[in-house]
Amino acid sequence: MTGKDVPGLEEAKHAIPLGTKINVTFLGNEDLEMRVAAAKAVKDLGFVPVPHISARRLSSQGQLEEFLGRLQEVGATEHIFAVGGDPTTPEGPYEDSLSVIRSGLLSTYGVREVSIAGYPEGHPDIKAEVLDRHLEDKSAALKEQGLDAVILTQFAFDTDPVVRWIKSVRDRGIDTQIRVGTPGPAGVKRLLGFARRFGVGANAMIVKKYGFSLTNLLGTAGPDQFVSDLSSLLAQDPSAGSVKLHFYTFGGLLATSEWAREFSAAQS
Template structure:
């Protein structure tokens, strides 16, 4: 959710299992008050906030400490998601999320678990070898500092690169739990727009496999095929380690929560 999504959270709260993690974004057009208000709303709704820390958007260490201090005051600093962020040029001292992790500031404010980014289909602006080194370095740094870690991936439409990437993560000796980014149900045009923005593969073969109809862009699509196939493939792979889902709520919090609840009920039958 973003800082503007509090009404959507309240609308969806009865459909979301108590204790679920809800990520709170760090957008350039939102301020500290909005981020803190959103994290507080997550707690009051019975969930666990995971506020984002966008490293390159931080202008100073003082700004990071102010943010973490405000989160700690409301009991929302235990879990964070450290990511590099969009600006090509850092606005302050942190070139990437690894710099934030290595700063030692997180522990001062009660951070216990740090989510870090994973890119099964690569990143449009970062070479693959750089991504792998960053993942290894961040995993090592978190382990050395005694912080728990979770890898949270960019969303995907195709299970093949996701499963291959998970195997490579484990081959490299990283046993961190992985949460696979999964688009919640949304309009097809909206999903494809986000895919283009984030460099996610969305060619004709993949969108057909996912369930899109390119002849009806006004329709909607959900992740039924993706989630079912991913579950089947991982069940066949004893070495995949702990893997769960992270939903990107492009179509709204309630639509995603309703879908997940219905899908869980159907698959339990």
């Protein structure tokens, strides 16, 4: 959710199990008050806030400490997501999420678990070898500081690169829990817009496998097939370790949470 999505969270709360982790973004057009208020709303409603820290958006160490301090006041620092962020040029001393982790400040403000980004299909602006090295470095830095870690991936339409990437992560000795990103139900045109923005593969064959067609941009699509296929593939590979899901709510919190509830009920 974003800082503006508190009304949407209120609307969807009946469909979200208590204790669910809900990430709160760190957008350039939102301010400190909005981010803290959103994290507090998540906490007050019985969920687990996971505020984002966008490294390249931070103008100073003081801004990072102010943000962490305010989050700690509302009980929202146990879980955070450290990410580089959109700006090409850092606005302050942190060029990437690794530099935020290495600052040593997180545990000072009560952080116990840090989510870090994973990119099964790569990143449009970062070379694969750099992504691999940073994943290893961040995992090692968190372990050295006694902090738990979670790898939270970019969303995907195709299970094949996701499964290959999970295997490569495990082959490098990283046994951290992986939360595979998938969009909740949303309009096809909206999904493709986010795919282009984030460099996610979305050719005709891939999206047909996911469950929609490029010729019907007015329709909607959900992750039913993707989740079912991923579950089947991972069940065949015990070395995959702990793998869960992370939902990107491009179609709204209510639509995503209701889909998850209904899909889960159908499986049981």
